[in-house]
Amino acid sequence: MLFSEELRAHAQPIMTAIHEHPFVRGIATGYVPREALIFYVEQDFQYLSEFIKIYATAITKLTDRTEIKFFANAIDFILNSEIHPHHVFCDVAGVQYEMLQHATPAPKAYLYESHMYRAADTGLLLNILAAFQACPWTYHEIANKQVQEKANNQANPFKGWIDFYAKTDDDSQTTVSDQIFDWIDRLASDATSLQREEAMQFFLKSCELEWQFWEQAFYQQDWKFKKTISSATLKHI
Ligand SMILES: Cc1ncc(CN)c(N)n1
Structure with missing residues (x-):
């Protein structure tokens, strides 16, 4: 069995929960509460900005130009293409995208970003890719399933x-x-079983954090002491 097949098999319960999440179901049925859309875009804008820096860290581990190009393309995709789905959410919510670009990470986004940096800190490309993969994989799975359900019909504002x-x-x-x-799979074939286990953990935790990201936006879960945290300034003694 390929390592990627093992990853997908272990992630299946999480992927099923993502498909069934009320935010994700709302995209399919055409209704997500406005506050949830706004919270999502605010958090995703800052999360993707952080992701760019993590890709840049990954580039420092590479020598092969094709591999470097892959991450450079991923950065370009975030900067120039992935703004489109944010605009879709903003249009449905009736807000200006520019208004949602100043948030600081809420707890689950903070945890997800810290998790990604932790993967980068191991210095192993296998861990970085495994932690990163939940991001494109889960979104592609969500969208594919919704296309199969014909949720991308003209009447759906999330088409x-x-x-x-x-x-x-x-x-x-x-x-x-x-x-x-x-x-x-190529990297895993040269890795030890301990290294594969570590990569598996990075992947599965990222998958759970994808679920948490939807949950956080749907219920607008922020820091309990947000005002205290954000208003703190250093006193000059
Ligand atoms: C949290 C999250 N995960 C995945 C994606 C899709 N790149 C995203 N925009 N945001």
């Missing part, structure tokens, strides 16, 4: 979001997540 994440790579029919799974 643009679903179509965006269901897209494959031009004519090749391969997705970014397929390419990453192939890359993970």
